[in-house]
Amino acid sequence: MNENQKSKPLLLIAIVATLVVCAATGIMLLQTIQPENSSWFPKCQFYQATGIHCPGCGATRAVLALLHGDVLLALRNNALLILGGPLLVIYIVRQNRRPNFDPRSTLRVVLIMVTVFVLFFAARNIPSPKSSPFAPVPTAK
Template identity: 40%
Template sequence: MSSAVRAGDGLPAPEDPRPRGPHRALLPLGIALGGAGLALLVQQVFDPFRTDIPLCAVYHLTGLYCPGCGATRAVHALLDGDPLLALRNNVLIVVALPVVAAGLVLWTARRVQGRTLGPPPQVVVVLLAVLALVFAVLRNIPAFWFIAPTSLIGA
């Protein structure tokens, strides 16, 4: 029985049912390590600048670049230590990576403390969707050639 007593009524204080502690960091840590491990494995298996692997259905069906086109090449370039080539292939992914890392750290800290990280406000989700849509439209306009991904082969 808990020795904590609620002020005023003499009843035992309810215990906080939310789990907490360092073991709660295992899930986010596993996700981060899994993502990093997968990126490093892909880095070793193939070079997206020399091998055409048809990953984007949108591009292959329409000839238009989606917001994710060039993401594999951007991550590959980052892991090779070439941030300018990464930015040239997909600036949105390069900018999003540190934001995702910060979100993962926040999520981990809140899990360890036993607090929850609720869903993002609808306004944030809508803004991110609009940003991705604007990025997709602009990278398909010839005047914005510099945000379109590099050539699939021989870049």
């Protein structure tokens, strides 16, 4: 086993540990500081400037709803994140476990992801950003 092969598992462990620490920190922040009641959480700059929902709008509220066990509210706030996020993680894990993979398959997946992203962006704003069934649930003020 050469030096490069020995360092790969250590790098993977470091990456996973960093992701776990970041996720745990984010979960603790969401549990202690409610996004609706605090200006600490950033607002969507695209929505602030245009009044149009980007594909990421409602992601914080969706994660918070998931933490509280409300899957339907999470889906209502950002279905792309809730449904697509786990699928993306599964794809990345599967690709990294394959010794030989075809780069064309990665290109196909990227094209599919971009298409879904654009379609979700359009669906969130048709017929209007306020009346679309895919728009995030408005926050109570």
